[in-house]
Amino acid sequence: MKTKLVRITTVPVSLKVLLKGQHKFMSEYFDVTGVSSSGQELYEVKDSEGINVVAIEMSRAITPLSDLKSLWKTYQFLKKQKPQIVHTHTPKAGIIGMLAAKLAKVPLRLHTVAGLPLMEAQGTKRKVLDFVEKLTYTSATKVYPNSKGLYDFILKNNLAQSKKLKVIGNGSSNGIDTRFFSPENINDEQKDQLKKDLNITASDFVFVFVGRLVGDKGINELVQAFSQISKNADRSKSVKLLLIGPLEEHLDPLQPETVQEIKNNPDILDLGFQKDVRPYFAVSDALVFPSYREGFPNVVMQAGAMELPSIVSDINGCNEIIVEGQNGMIIPVKNSDKLKVAMEKILSDTDLYQKLKINSRPMIQSRYEQSVIWNELLKEYKTLLKENNIDV
Structure with a gap:
């Protein structure tokens, strides 16, 4: 028994x-x-x-x-x-x-x-x-x-x-099941098709956010920071932001100007809830997750297992999964200016980006399998x- x-x-x-x-x-x-x-x-x-x-x-x-x-x-x-x-x-x-x-x-x-x-x-x-x-x-x-x-x-x-x-x-x-969340599970044909569907070009640097689109996930700060970057971007390295998750207007709604920017900025792709987020990680270059509070966010582990470095806010869980300068960057909570600086750094510093990317998956496998x-x-x-x- x-x-x-x-x-x-x-x-x-x-x-x-x-x-x-x-x-x-x-x-x-x-x-x-x-x-x-x-x-x-x-x-x-x-x-x-x-x-x-x-x-x-x-x-x-x-x-x-x-x-x-x-x-x-x-x-x-x-x-x-x-x-x-x-x-x-x-x-x-x-x-x-x-x-x-x-x-x-x-x-x-x-x-x-x-x-x-x-x-x-x-x-x-x-x-x-x-x-x-x-x-x-x-x-x-x-x-x-x-x-x-x-x-x-x-x-x-x-x-x-x-x-x-x-x-x-x-x-x-x-x-995290690192066999399931592995870039090897998404082949080149799948990636090419999704990039075509989303109008992502070879020169685009793609930021991705996965989670509920509400205030305490830092979406207002993220959209504000990205909007400034996209307007000032060097067109040889254009940027896109994928928003993966439901817009919950009844719980902690976004600021009206944030909603308008999401609708009007052609570089922001609001893709709603997706049952399988792996293909979207596979066509992205970095996760941005400026949440106000978390327990231990699965999405940061999932992105890392998919070989993505992350920019996260300095809150519990996030600041344990991410080690500053090793597999990502940590920024103060509720601070769009610091978020913008981090996003621009990861865009411009190719050596830093490659270091963070190379470390991302092994650091998840060794600690959170x-x-x-x-x-x-x-x-x-x-x-x-x-x-x-x-x-x-």
């Missing part, structure tokens, strides 16, 4: 994408069940990962009545299943899953922190989010910040004690089970 492991996320896409492959790996050692709100992705996880799934509705917003219903249903489920381990990801799943697991007397209650919305919150909202995080961590037996920066932030803000915290491996929730992260987490599970005298 295998030990029961329940993994909980707020929405099914997190189970499917952020933890892809990890459930299947863990199911070799545990009886794994994935829990999240309902949705097609939840049942795709069941098929692709070969695990049990259960739908329990959870809201991403602050909705007290709905949250109480979610808490009650999660408690009932855990009380019936009696798992030895409950491991939660994402903020709402964390508070509901950890409280329910404590009430159900689950011995090992684990929560991974992969970003903190409270970092950008102020006033009453910040106080509420602080309270929720503290309650989540108090209910957990172990908390895993997925970056050293998050670890430091949690300690500095007295959200949890150091004895409860641990970073798995070098950080990241799931590592997916199998390394999975085995470190498995080791952690087994250690905790042994310490608590629970048979594996």
Whole structure:
């Protein structure tokens, strides 16, 4: 009889994408069940990962009545299943899953922190989010910040004690599959066709951003910096900017002038959400990722594995994946002038660019290969089970 492991996320896409492959790996050692709100992705996880799934509705917003219903249903489920381990990801799943697991007397209650919305919150909202995080961590037996920066932030803000915290491996929730994210998987014919479709010429230097097009991803600063560069560019090395991701106008909308520049600048290609970002990395020269806050951004690891250097803001996660002058450049957060300087530097300094590019993939492979992260987490599970005298 295998030990029961329940993994909980707020929405099914997190189970499917952020933890892809990890459930299947863990199911070799545990009886794994994935829990999240309902949705097609939840049942795709069941098929692709070969695990049990259960739908329990959870809201991403602050909705007290709905949250109480979610808490009650999660408690009932855990009380019936009696798992030895409950491991939660994402903020709402964390508070509901950890409280329910404590009430159900689950011995090992684990929560991974992969970003903190409270970092950008102020006033009453910040106080509420602080309270929720503290309650989540108090209910957990172990908390895993997925970056050293998050670890430091949690300690500095007295959200949890150091004895409860641990970073798995070098950080990241799931590592990166460098066999999948490899430039070898995109052939010259595919690249040539995509360049033709996007009107990218041999003389173009292509910057790419992948993520939600919202304010706290630094899109306003990126578009402002790029606009100045594109207008002043030496036409022997023209520039383009690919924006890969959905425009979320209802959450943290972009400034009106940013939206207009995206629409009107012919060198900015707004390509929306793309299921497979690898071809777009393959026709690009550098990632620009000036986000305000992150946990441990997958996109920076993905770009590095695809041999792209990155320009990132000086925030946790980003400033751990990127080493200044080795595989990319680090700029101050919310600073379009410094971002412009970095983009111009990587454009003009060919020797620097080649050095960053050559180092990019090896520096991801050596620190964040997916199998390394999975085995470190498995080791952690087994250690905790042994310490608590629970048979594996």
